[in-house]
Amino acid sequence: MFVRTKLLSLAAAGLAIAGAAAPAQAQETVKIGLILPMTGGQASTGKQIDNAVKLYMQQNGDTVAGKKIQIILKDDAAVPDNTKRLAQELIVNDKVNFIAGFGVTPAALAAAPLATQGKIPEIVMAAGTSIITERSPYIVRTSFTLAQSSTIIGDWAVKNGIKKVATLTSDYAPGNDALNFFKEHFTAGGGQIVEEVKVPLANPDFAPFLQRMKDAKPDAMFVFVPAGQGGNFMKQYAERGLDKSGIKVIGPGDVMDDDLLNGMGDAALGTVTAHLYSAAHPSAMNKAFVAAYKKAFNSRPGFMAVSGYDGIHLIYAALKKTAGKTDGDALVEAMKGMKWESPRGPISIDPETRDIVQNIYIRKVEKVDGELYNVEFQTFEAVKDPGKTKK
Ligand code: PHB
Secondary structure, three states, X not given: OHHHHHHHHHHHHXXXXXXXXXXXXXXXXXXXXXEEOOOOOOHXXXXXXXXXXXXXXXXXXXXXXXXXXXXXXXXXXXXXXXXXXXXHHHHHOOOOOEEEEOOOHHHHHHHHHHHHHHOOOEEEOOOOOHHHHHOOOOEEEOOOOHHHHHHHHHHHHHHOOOOEEEEXXXXXXXXXXXXXXXXXXXXXXXXXXXXXXXXXXXXXXXXXXXXXXXXXXXXXXXXXXXXXXXXXXXXXXXXOOOOOOOOEEEEEHHHHOHHHHHHHHHHHOOOEEEEOOOOOOOOHHHHHHHHHXXXXXXXOOOHHHHHHHHXXXXXXXXXXXXXXXXXXXXXXHHHOOOEEEEOOEEEEEOOOOOOEEEEEEEEEXXXXXXXXXXXXXXXXXXXXXXXXXXX
């Protein structure tokens, strides 16, 4: 009896301590609302970023500057009305300190006014239209812009004997950025656009468009489809015999996502694209990253995984710099000008635009040890977004 009473009172004391500590503990948690497409046509982007965030936290722990990091994952299926509602709920009800993720441009844009109102950093880990960072002073991007890669592949094409190009781009903001920046550089160098088609973003059937590409008899076709669609595109490209007719694919590297590359088969061999990341990037850091990702998730990381890995790193690094202070303005200030080594190579946050500055690599698909890889052969260092409106 005595023992039992003693135990009960100890338990009660324990509860009292836990109770007293609860409010302080709640303050010690930093909450990150991670809004990603986990279902629907863009689900592979959500999966890669969610995986990479988990991996980073496994490797670096879930405490920074004395604060516990809590991720609240929400699936917006890349539908901007969902993004807006979820961002609102996360800010108002969950009182998150950051919103992050955003698999497509319309989702990143839908959350921008809420980041501004709530004075909360919005970390864009996927979307790639240039204007995004101009929509809120609280937006910081760790992904890329289509202008970074499309200008470079435009210049490369003219210098490498490609004179006539047909274009196929997804009919929404990043597709238009890719098309316009490519065209500007390719035609300035004397190249000619012989056919231009835009395909719907949702569930595109490429077949009728591919026939038009074939009929236009270009030297190459410039392609932008968002991450996740390259596999289906290359399947239809091979089925229509475009590989046999010698019409090579060029473009930003989204169509050759490492995640899907092995499934594309030999039709992808020789494809030249400009991009921020290849799983074959030959740095020690990348080798370790690819090995850890494969071990944890049994798949190869692509550029979306790296953008997510860097996004969560940026949040950790900013919290270290503010010594755990979660004031939105202080966090964004801390992020400006930050530099670090990513699996993709050296990167930084442009203090003027809050956009990513990174190397862009020109790569060619080759077979290495029986697997397809984007093998980098030329590097453009520290490329800023060429798509910022000049003020
Ligand atoms: C975008 O919607 O901004 C977007 C999505 C996937 C990409 C590139 C851009 O691969």
